[in-house]
Amino acid sequence: MRPAYLARRLFRFVVVLWGAATLNFLLPRLAPGNPVRERLTNAMAQGGLQQAGIEEMVRAYNDQFGLDKPLWVQYLTYVSNAFRLDFGYSITDYPARVLPMIMHALPWTMGLLLTATLLAFLVGTLLGALIAWPRSPRVLGFLIGPMIALSSIPYYLLGLVLVYLLGVLTPAFPLSGGYAIGAIPGLNLPTILDIFHHSLLPALSIVIAGIGFWSLGMRGMMVTTMGEDYMTFAEAKGLRSQRILLNYAVRNAILPQVTALAINLGTVVSGSVLVEVIFGYPGIGSLLFRAISGLDYFAIYGILFMVVLAIAVMTLLVDLLYPLLDPRVSYRRA
Numbered sequence: 001m002r003p004a005y006l007a008r009r010l011f012r013f014v015v016v017l018w019g020a021a022t023l024n025f026l027l028p029r030l031a032p033g034n035p036v037r038e039r040l041t042n043a044m045a046q047g048g049l050q051q052a053g054i055e056e057m058v059r060a061y062n063d064q065f066g067l068d069k070p071l072w073v074q075y076l077t078y079v080s081n082a083f084r085l086d087f088g089y090s091i092t093d094y095p096a097r098v099l100p101m102i103m104h105a106l107p108w109t110m111g112l113l114l115t116a117t118l119l120a121f122l123v124g125t126l127l128g129a130l131i132a133w134p135r136s137p138r139v140l141g142f143l144i145g146p147m148i149a150l151s152s153i154p155y156y157l158l159g160l161v162l163v164y165l166l167g168v169l170t171p172a173f174p175l176s177g178g179y180a181i182g183a184i185p186g187l188n189l190p191t192i193l194d195i196f197h198h199s200l201l202p203a204l205s206i207v208i209a210g211i212g213f214w215s216l217g218m219r220g221m222m223v224t225t226m227g228e229d230y231m232t233f234a235e236a237k238g239l240r241s242q243r244i245l246l247n248y249a250v251r252n253a254i255l256p257q258v259t260a261l262a263i264n265l266g267t268v269v270s271g272s273v274l275v276e277v278i279f280g281y282p283g284i285g286s287l288l289f290r291a292i293s294g295l296d297y298f299a300i301y302g303i304l305f306m307v308v309l310a311i312a313v314m315t316l317l318v319d320l321l322y323p324l325l326d327p328r329v330s331y332r333r334a
Contacts, residue, residue: 016308017308018079020305021083022075024082024301025074025079027301082305085099087099087299087301087302089298090291091297105283112283116210117210120211120213123211124214124217124218125214125215125218125254129218129253132222132226147215150208150211151213154274158205159274173200217256217257218253218257222249226249231249262317265314273288288300288303
């Protein structure tokens with residue numbers, strides 16, 4: 001890979017982050033008056049804050065972001081803070097800062113969604129490839145209908161069904177929470193097993209729906225790949241069916257899947273809001289829901305910036321790894 005191409009990609013990466021930071025800066029400034037004071041006044045009206053606390057928070061934000069200074073000075077200050085991942089104080093959980101709140105919730109979301117997304121991708125991609133492969137058992141063809149149905153069902157709807165079936169009718173799993181009530185999370189075997197037990201239902205809802213999505217996408221790409229000349233040539237050479245499937249069909253059909261996986265892994269940082277809310281899971285999705293409900297737009301913008309950062313990083317990594325997945329992709333002339 002040429003250094004000039006890598007430099008251009010890194011430049012685009014920085015431009016994306018700059019654009020996200022700029023939008024986060026401009027959106028609250030579109031409101032007339034002091035947006036911080038207005039949001040805090042609404043929070044006080046709902047009984048969430050004291051008057052003295054509001055004035056202290058307004059002074060803190062005015063001092064940090066220079067809201068009484070010219071707009072261009074505020075912008076430079078904000079961009080500098082954003083690239084240092086400094087999103088200021090939370091309105092609803094003052095004096096907590098936004099970044100520690102995100103860092104506290106992020107491991108829960110990453111542990112749940114990252115594992116569930118990768119598992120659904122692997123199982124769904126393999127299943128979709130086998131369904132489209134003409135030499136597979138014919139019984140796999142009957143899975144197309146269920147896969148279409150699963151891909152159409154949202155995560156949260158499956159979550160409600162699983163709560164009723166496995167949490168109410170058959171109380172095999174806890175209904176909500178990330179761990180038992182009253183437990184103190186720690187790095188010990190009972191706590192790890194407890195966390196794993198609480199994560200099974202939300203993870204199962206994501207995996208079941210994800211398998212349908214990934215299998216249909218892989219099946220469609222496999223059907224397109226089956227008509228390529230290199231597939232006909234591989235069969236004419238008398239190669240083994242397993243080698244043709246893995247080295248010729250799956251390797252070429254999986255490229256769009258990898259791109260979609262990168263985007264999905266990037267959005268993992270935002271959490272599955274409705275799934276986490278349904279199961280009371282202490283992840284980024286629940287944090288975002290609380291921030292939206294409490295008009296805590298500094299927490300909202302912090303989470304959105306982290307999502308843009310994650311998607312940009314994953315897209316950059318996939319772009320750089322594409323030549324390893326497909327030798328036909330080359331950036332030497334780019």
